[in-house]
Amino acid sequence: MKLRTLAAVAALSASLFAGAALADGRVSAALEAPVAAKTKIVAGGAVFVCDGAECVAASAPSRAITAASCKALVKEVGRVSAFGGESKSLDAEDLGRCNGAAKSDAK
Template sequence: MKLQSLAAAAALTTCLFAGSAFADGRIAVALENPLAAKTKVVAGGAVFVCEGAECVSTAAPSRALTAVSCKALAKEVGRVAAFGGETKSLDADDLTRCNASAKAGVQTAEK
C-alpha cells in the first residue's frame, strides 16, 4: 500500500513540474509599422495574430520568447519595436538581432 501511495505521489509531482515547464503564455509584439491586413504567422512554435501595429500569441510556449522567434516573425511582418511576455521581454541587443533579417517593404496601413 505504501508503495502505491509513493508511486501516486511521484506521478502527481512529475505532472505538476512538467505542466509548469510546458505552460503556455501570452506574447505581445509591437511593430514599427502597422500592417495593412490582418495576418497569422507561426514563429517559435507560437501562432501570432497580427493586426495593425500589434501581434499577439495567446498560447505561446516558453521557447517562443527568444530572439530567434522574433527574427522568424520579423521576416514575415517587418521590424519589431518590442517583443515580450508576462515575465520577460527582449532587450535592445535582442531586438537588433531580431530586426537584422526583418522583411523589407512590408505593406503598411495608412497612418
C-alpha cells in the same frame, strides 16, 4: 514503500503539469509600422495574429520568446519595437538582432 512511491510519482506529475502550464502564455510584438491587413504568422511554435501595429499569440510556448522567433516574425511583418510576454521580453541587443532580419521594404 508502495505508498511512498505513489506519493513521489504524484508529486512529480503535479510539478511537471504546473511547469507545462506556466510555459504557455501570451506573447506580443509591437510593430514599428502597422500591417496593411490582418495576418496570421507562425513563428517559434506560436500562431501570431497581426492587426494594425501589434502581433499577438494568445497561447505560445516559452520558446516563442527568442530572437530566432522574433526574426521569423519580422521577416514577414517588418521591424518591431518590443517583443515578449508577461514574464520575459527581448532586451535591446536581442531586438537589434531580430530587426536585422526584417523585410527590406519595411520601414
